[in-house]
Amino acid sequence: xxxxxxxxxxxxxxxxxxxVTLSKTDEISTVKIVLGPGLRKYGxxxxxxxxxxxxxxxxxxxxxxxxxxxxxxxxxxxxxxGVVTNKVGESYKVNxxxxxxxxxxxxxxxxxxxxxxxNIQIGDLVFAKLLIASIDMEPELVCVNSLGExxxxxxxxxxxxxxxxxxxxxxxxxxxECTLLKSLGKALSFEIAVGMNGKIWIKAKSVKQxxxxxxxxxxxxxxxxxEMNKLCRKFxxxxxxx
Amino acid sequence: xxxxxxxxxxxxxxxxxxxxxxTKEKTEKxxxxxxxxxxxxxxITSAMLSHGSKFLMxxxxxxxxxxxxxxxxxxxxxxxxxxxxxxxxxxxxPKENSLLQGEKDAxxxxxxxxxxxxxxxxxxxxFAKQSLKRGFKRPADDQ
Amino acid sequence: xxxxxxxxxEKQTVIQGVKEGQRVDGRSLSEQRKTCITFGTExxxxxxxxxxxxxxxxxxxxxxxxxxxxxxxxxxxxxxxxSTMAAxxxxxxxxxxxxxxxxRLVERCIKDSRxxxxxxxxxxxxxxxxxxxxxxxxxxxxxxxxxxxxLAALGALCHFKRPDVTLDGRDVIIHQLDxxxxxxxxxxxxxxxxxxxxxxxGICVLDPTNLEERSADGKLVMGLNAYRELCTxxxxxxxxxxxxxxxxxxxxxxxxxxxxxxxxxxKSLADDAAERYSA
Numbered sequence: 001x002x003x004x005x006x007x008x009x010x011x012x013x014x015x016x017x018x019x020v021t022l023s024k025t026d027e028i029s030t031v032k033i034v035l036g037p038g039l040r041k042y043g044x045x046x047x048x049x050x051x052x053x054x055x056x057x058x059x060x061x062x063x064x065x066x067x068x069x070x071x072x073x074x075x076x077x078x079x080x081x082g083v084v085t086n087k088v089g090e091s092y093k094v095n096x097x098x099x100x101x102x103x104x105x106x107x108x109x110x111x112x113x114x115x116x117x118x119n120i121q122i123g124d125l126v127f128a129k130l131l132i133a134s135i136d137m138e139p140e141l142v143c144v145n146s147l148g149e150x151x152x153x154x155x156x157x158x159x160x161x162x163x164x165x166x167x168x169x170x171x172x173x174x175x176x177e178c179t180l181l182k183s184l185g186k187a188l189s190f191e192i193a194v195g196m197n198g199k200i201w202i203k204a205k206s207v208k209q210x211x212x213x214x215x216x217x218x219x220x221x222x223x224x225x226x227e228m229n230k231l232c233r234k235f236x237x238x239x240x241x242x
Numbered sequence: 243x244x245x246x247x248x249x250x251x252x253x254x255x256x257x258x259x260x261x262x263x264x265t266k267e268k269t270e271k272x273x274x275x276x277x278x279x280x281x282x283x284x285x286i287t288s289a290m291l292s293h294g295s296k297f298l299m300x301x302x303x304x305x306x307x308x309x310x311x312x313x314x315x316x317x318x319x320x321x322x323x324x325x326x327x328x329x330x331x332x333x334x335x336p337k338e339n340s341l342l343q344g345e346k347d348a349x350x351x352x353x354x355x356x357x358x359x360x361x362x363x364x365x366x367x368x369f370a371k372q373s374l375k376r377g378f379k380r381p382a383d384d385q
Numbered sequence: 386x387x388x389x390x391x392x393x394x395e396k397q398t399v400i401q402g403v404k405e406g407q408r409v410d411g412r413s414l415s416e417q418r419k420t421c422i423t424f425g426t427e428x429x430x431x432x433x434x435x436x437x438x439x440x441x442x443x444x445x446x447x448x449x450x451x452x453x454x455x456x457x458x459x460x461x462x463x464x465x466x467x468s469t470m471a472a473x474x475x476x477x478x479x480x481x482x483x484x485x486x487x488x489r490l491v492e493r494c495i496k497d498s499r500x501x502x503x504x505x506x507x508x509x510x511x512x513x514x515x516x517x518x519x520x521x522x523x524x525x526x527x528x529x530x531x532x533x534x535x536l537a538a539l540g541a542l543c544h545f546k547r548p549d550v551t552l553d554g555r556d557v558i559i560h561q562l563d564x565x566x567x568x569x570x571x572x573x574x575x576x577x578x579x580x581x582x583x584x585x586x587g588i589c590v591l592d593p594t595n596l597e598e599r600s601a602d603g604k605l606v607m608g609l610n611a612y613r614e615l616c617t618x619x620x621x622x623x624x625x626x627x628x629x630x631x632x633x634x635x636x637x638x639x640x641x642x643x644x645x646x647x648x649x650x651x652k653s654l655a656d657d658a659a660e661r662y663s664a
Binding site for chain 2: 030032033034035036037040041055057060062064075076077078079127133147150151152153171174175176181182184185186188189190191192193194195196203204
Binding site for chain 1: 390393408
């Protein structure tokens with residue numbers, strides 16, 4: 001495979017094993033370059049490990065491979081939604097859709113102490129941040145930031161609904177340029193948690209509204225901005241007609 | 243005799259005080275970094291320093307694509323989350339306006355002070371109690 | 386790998402929605418997902434898409450010695466394979482409870498209903514007969530594997546053509562496909578299954594998704610053909626309580642759907658034949 005240069009081949013399709021060389025400006029510059037998912041350094045080469053499209057971003061210079069995934073591989077710093085499956089001593093076992101279950105300490109909640117623990121049942125959902133995500137270790141979740149503050153993580157109400165979408169759809173929804181959730185939020189009162197592991201929890205005033213929102217979000221997978229706006233308008237009209 | 247040795251160490255009691263919270267965090271972090279450097283100093287080779295410094299590995303997409311925080315609430319569905327959302331989306335306050343800045347840094351905001359210190363609530367509670375005793379109900383409670 | 390457990394809120398929403406006559410994917414209670422039947426380039430290859438559930442069936446045949454108990458009949462063998470890509474909890478080489486259930490129900494619907502004329506598969510009594518083998522591959526699991534698997538198996542059997550055979554005294558001549566046109570199997574009727582998920586208070590939901598199957602109390606599987614004849618009936622689940630009237634009303638829904646499905650299958654077969662003829 002002919003070597004492609006970074007800057008000129010952005011937005012092109014790469015396959016695992018392809019190598020990418022830095023453009024001249026990046027080679028010379030002393031600024032740090034971030035290699036995101038799908039790229040790894042191997043000796044002096046940069047190799048592609050996932051099949052997908054090469055994307056880039058400036059400041060800090062970042063390169064990554066954008067690809068279609070359905071199964072989640074834990075990454076440090078991701079916010080995920082998990083199902084509590086078991087309680088072992090002081091910690092909970094949480095299924096986040098990865099190959100191994102994650103653990104969540106019962107004192108990793110805002111305001112929790114040894115004596116004052118959150119009340120969590122098996123089958124409950126938690127929205128948590130991945131603190132440890134290493135291939136050799138059990139993933140570990142937390143529901144607080146480093147200062148022990150409440151940052152919107154924690155147990156999700158059982159009256160909502162959980163559904164799964166492909167991982168690239170999650171990235172599309174959380175992109176700052178995506179207006180779908182905001183426009184839906186202008187029409188209806190609802191709360192939502194979007195996990196990087198492909199799970200979306202949503203809660204509106206009634207089951208009917210919750211299901212309607214969940215459907216609107218899942219069918220927008222292959223839509224562009226125009227189509228999403230059209231979907232929103234249609235959705236708002238239909239809600240008004242209820 | 244490095245510069246660390248000469249550094250002024252703040253007393254433990256002082257660091258425990260509430261207004262020293264930020265300084266305490268800073269010093270703790272510095273100490274941790276130093277410790278890390280000394281423990282791994284003989285394991286880091288020159289090749290690692292020259293090669294590793296150019297690239298940073300990031301396994302999360304959320305950092306690469308600047309993704310938004312996934313927990314959201316709209317139209318008052320969960321006021322607590324909306325508060326957090328506002329905090330995340332609001333641009334940092336301008337530095338020139340020192341008066342407002344001081345207000346933001348204060349542990350108790352002016353608004354909260356006015357809310358808790360004002361007598362309006364106490365008086366109304368008192369009034370409600372009295373009216374209950376007399377067998378009256380406020381129209382708002384009447385549902 | 387373990388299957389992701391069902392959370393409380395998923396189950397609650399599904400049950401609450403069903404009570405209100407609302408399904409999670411927006412269908413009505415007796416509405417099927419979009420069904421798509423396609424055929425491969427080879428004879429006897431059929432792929433069925435039921436919503437996002439994807440099943441492929443491939444029919445093959447070989448000459449075997451018939452069973453001594455049924456000396457004048459050919460044989461039909463049904464085999465189910467669950468791809469590990471279909472769902473996270475499927476294991477390679479092991480069917481598991483779900484796989485065995487699918488295998489057995491497809492067998493009951495297609496083999497036990499005698500829709501294939503096995504006698505026409507006999508070449509020489511007690512000596513040679515065709516063994517027809519149906520390999521069903523589950524490619525993606527999004528619920529209701531049984532209906533998709535039976536439809537794929539039936540489609541593949543309808544599409545399949547075996548090499549022609551002539552007898553010269555007691556010598557059997559099997560003709561190559563380019564020598565003589567292959568012959569289709571004799572299909573006497575077209576049995577299909579239609580599954581319902583059973584919820585409390587006797588609510589029946591046609592063509593359940595994976596989530597609905599897991600939230601439901603039980604399952605009702607009906608095997609029917611286009612003549613509204615019942616071939617198979619199975620009710621499973623712990624302590625399921627269902628009224629006689631509910632079963633009959635389900636059967637009526639299933640029968641009318643079965644007629645439409647068989648029509649659709651015949652149309653897809655005709656379309657495929659026309660495409661092959663023009664090409």
